[in-house]
Amino acid sequence: MLAALLAGLLVLGGGLAIIELLPTxxxxxxxxxxxxxxxxxxxxxxxxxxxxxxxxxxxxxxxxxxxxxxxxxxxxxxxxxxxxxxxxxxxxxxxxxxxxxxxxxxxxxxxxxxxxxxxxxxxxxxxxxxxxxxxxxxxxxxPSRSLLRVVAVAAALLAAGWVSFAARHVGRRQGEPDERS
CATH class of the missing domain: 3.30.70 (Alpha-Beta Plaits)
Structure with a gap:
């Protein structure tokens, strides 16, 4: 869960920084x-x-x-x-x-x-x-900065969701017994 939060914050922070650097x-x-x-x-x-x-x-x-x-x-x-x-x-x-x-x-x-x-x-x-x-x-x-900020938030949520899904999926696979044993 911490990895998902960090991924979301990283994407959000990067996105907002890029948006602010765009020329008006x-x-x-x-x-x-x-x-x-x-x-x-x-x-x-x-x-x-x-x-x-x-x-x-x-x-x-x-x-x-x-x-x-x-x-x-x-x-x-x-x-x-x-x-x-x-x-x-x-x-x-x-x-x-x-x-x-x-x-x-x-x-x-x-x-x-x-x-x-x-x-x-x-x-x-x-x-x-x-x-x-x-x-x-x-x-x-x-560009419309408010629209781009909404896109950055959506991207951050999506990134957090992907990391969370991947972490759960990897966790389940590691907890499963090996079928060849």
Missing amino acids: RYSTTSTLSFAPRSAPNISADVIELAANKYAVVARSTTSVNSAAAAASVTREELRDALSVSVEPTTANLDIAVSLPDSRKAATAANTIAAVVSRAAVNDRLIAGEITARADPAAAQTE
Whole structure:
């Protein structure tokens, strides 16, 4: 029983130490919404396709360079931290940035949103508007440490259970008479 307790504590302690050493990243999102500019009979599919064009603008070198300079990060770091998507069946463009600093992540996402919004100013088909700006105070932390702590506790209990089972199994085998005698 002592071996099971020690195994569980060892797994728990190791798991919690590793969890605390994981780098924290903050994820923020800016959203642009697109709508028909002047022709109300434009289908939603056309607007969604046009919004996809602006997803390309958001990932462009010009956009990334502007945002990297504004957020004081490297282009490579921002490119790795950037996720751009158009939500299915909508004309909403989400620009998500995940960095070790929530303010830098929000600055980068908002800068890219501003670049895309300016690019849409001359579009004759659709108008783009920033409908949700990235907020550093509302950034989601990654990884979810509370979830990982639950996993560490479960792993510790599982390890303790395995050691306990193995100890009982070995104890029973040692107590059994040899069948060949």
